[in-house]
Amino acid sequence: MSDAAPIPASASLSARIPGAAxxxxxxxxxxxxxxxxxxxxxxxxxxxxxxxxxxxxxxxxxxxxxxxxxxxxxxxxxxxxxxxxxxxxxxxxxxxxxxxxxxxxxxxxxxxxxxxxxxxHGPEMGFRGWCARFFGGGWSAAVRSIAPDIVIALALMIGGTVIGWLLVSGNPDWFYALMPAQPGDARVPGASRAALYATLFDHGQRDGLAVFAASLFSNNAQVSILCYALGFAFGVPVLLLLIHNTALLGALLWLYHGQGLTLELVGWLMVHGTTELFAIMLAGASGLHIGRAMAFPGQRAVLDAAAEAGRRTATVMTGVVLMLIVAGLLEGFARQLINATAPRLALGGAMLVWWLVYFFAFGRRR
Structure with missing residues (x-):
C-alpha cells in the first residue's frame, strides 16, 4: 500500500492535476x-x-x-x-x-x-426618356458642335459635283467610270430624251418598292459608315469618298441637262436627296471631325483626342441612321408614287427646311 494519502473525490481539480488551478x-x-x-x-x-x-x-x-x-x-x-x-x-x-x-x-x-x-452615378434611363433627350435637343446640339466640319463636308460635296460634271463633259467615257453600267439601264450618254424621261416617271407596277427601299437604305448606310469609320485615318479618305460619291451626281446632272431634263432630275432627286445627302454630309463631317482632332490634338494625346471626338460624333451618327431610314422610305415609296415634278420639289424642299430648322434653330436655348 502506498504511503500517499488518497485524494478525496470532492477535492478540486487543482489538487489532482499540477497547474490545473x-x-x-x-x-x-x-x-x-x-x-x-x-x-x-x-x-x-x-x-x-x-x-x-x-x-x-x-x-x-x-x-x-x-x-x-x-x-x-x-x-x-x-x-x-x-x-x-x-x-x-x-x-x-x-x-x-x-x-x-x-x-x-x-x-x-x-x-x-x-x-x-x-x-x-448611374441613373437608368428608359427608352422614352432617351428619346425625349435625344430628339429634344441632344441630336441637334451634337450636330451644331461639328459645324465647321459640316461646312468642309458641304464644300467637298459641291466640289465633287462640279468635278463630275466637268469630267464627263470633257470626255463622256468618264460617265462609265463614275457610274458602272447596269443591264437595261437607259441612263447612258447618247440616250434619247424619251428614254431618260421614262426613268424619272414610273407609271408601271410598284410591287417591289419595299425591297427597293431596303436595298437603297443598305447602300446609303454603307457609304455613311465608311465616311465615319475612315475618319480615323486622319480624315484623308473621307475627303476622297465625299468627292467620289458626289461626282456621280455631277455626271447625272450633265446627262439629263443635255436633254433639257435638269429640273425634272432635280425634283426626282430632291424627294429623298435632301435627307439622304444631308445624312451623308453629317457622316462625312463626323469622320472629318475625328480626323481633324487626331491631326491637331493640341495638348492631348492623339488617342485621347480621337476618343473625345468619337464620343461627340456618336450622337450625330445615331441620328444619321434614322435619317437614312427616312430617306430609304422616301426613295422607295414617295418618289415612285409621286409622278410629277412640282410635288416632288415641294416635298424635297419641305424636308430640307425641316432639317435645317431642326439642326440649327431648335434647342438652342437649352
Missing part, C-alpha cells in the same frame, strides 16, 4: 473577456446605428421616390443633400466592414449603397 483561472478569465468584448461591440454597433440611422432613412426615402419615378415629390433640400447623404453612407459602410458590425446592419448598408449608387 492556473488553467481554470485562465479559461474563466477568457470567457469573461469574450463576453465583455461582445457587449462592447454590441454597444458600439447600437451607438453607431443610432447616430446615423436618421440620415440612412432619409437617403432611403429619397432613393425609393426616385426609383418609383416620383422625383417631383422630392423637396429641393433633399435633392441638394442627396450627394452628401450618399457619401456619408459610403463612409458608414466602410466603417461597418472594418469594425465587423452586426450582419443585419451591414447587409442593409450594402443594399442601400448599391441602390443609391445607381441614382447618384
Amino acid at each position: 492556473r488553467l481554470v483561472s485562465w479559461f474563466a478569465g477568457s470567457g469573461q473577456a469574450d463576453i465583455a468584448a461582445a457587449e462592447q461591440a454590441a454597444l458600439r454597433s447600437d451607438r453607431f446605428r443610432l447616430e446615423r440611422e436618421a440620415d440612412w432613412r432619409r437617403l432611403q426615402a429619397i432613393v425609393t421616390r426616385i426609383e418609383a419615378g416620383r422625383i417631383r415629390s422630392i423637396s429641393d433640400d433633399d435633392l441638394i443633400a442627396l450627394p452628401a447623404l450618399y457619401r456619408m453612407l459610403a463612409s458608414s459602410l466602410s466603417v461597418a466592414r472594418e469594425t465587423t458590425l452586426d450582419a443585419a446592419t451591414l447587409a442593409y448598408l450594402e443594399g442601400l449603397a448599391q441602390r443609391a449608387w445607381f441614382v447618384v
Whole structure:
C-alpha cells in the first residue's frame, strides 16, 4: 500500500492535476473577456446605428421616390443633400466592414449603397426618356458642335459635283467610270430624251418598292459608315469618298441637262436627296471631325483626342441612321408614287427646311 494519502473525490481539480488551478483561472478569465468584448461591440454597433440611422432613412426615402419615378415629390433640400447623404453612407459602410458590425446592419448598408449608387452615378434611363433627350435637343446640339466640319463636308460635296460634271463633259467615257453600267439601264450618254424621261416617271407596277427601299437604305448606310469609320485615318479618305460619291451626281446632272431634263432630275432627286445627302454630309463631317482632332490634338494625346471626338460624333451618327431610314422610305415609296415634278420639289424642299430648322434653330436655348 502506498504511503500517499488518497485524494478525496470532492477535492478540486487543482489538487489532482499540477497547474490545473492556473488553467481554470485562465479559461474563466477568457470567457469573461469574450463576453465583455461582445457587449462592447454590441454597444458600439447600437451607438453607431443610432447616430446615423436618421440620415440612412432619409437617403432611403429619397432613393425609393426616385426609383418609383416620383422625383417631383422630392423637396429641393433633399435633392441638394442627396450627394452628401450618399457619401456619408459610403463612409458608414466602410466603417461597418472594418469594425465587423452586426450582419443585419451591414447587409442593409450594402443594399442601400448599391441602390443609391445607381441614382447618384448611374441613373437608368428608359427608352422614352432617351428619346425625349435625344430628339429634344441632344441630336441637334451634337450636330451644331461639328459645324465647321459640316461646312468642309458641304464644300467637298459641291466640289465633287462640279468635278463630275466637268469630267464627263470633257470626255463622256468618264460617265462609265463614275457610274458602272447596269443591264437595261437607259441612263447612258447618247440616250434619247424619251428614254431618260421614262426613268424619272414610273407609271408601271410598284410591287417591289419595299425591297427597293431596303436595298437603297443598305447602300446609303454603307457609304455613311465608311465616311465615319475612315475618319480615323486622319480624315484623308473621307475627303476622297465625299468627292467620289458626289461626282456621280455631277455626271447625272450633265446627262439629263443635255436633254433639257435638269429640273425634272432635280425634283426626282430632291424627294429623298435632301435627307439622304444631308445624312451623308453629317457622316462625312463626323469622320472629318475625328480626323481633324487626331491631326491637331493640341495638348492631348492623339488617342485621347480621337476618343473625345468619337464620343461627340456618336450622337450625330445615331441620328444619321434614322435619317437614312427616312430617306430609304422616301426613295422607295414617295418618289415612285409621286409622278410629277412640282410635288416632288415641294416635298424635297419641305424636308430640307425641316432639317435645317431642326439642326440649327431648335434647342438652342437649352
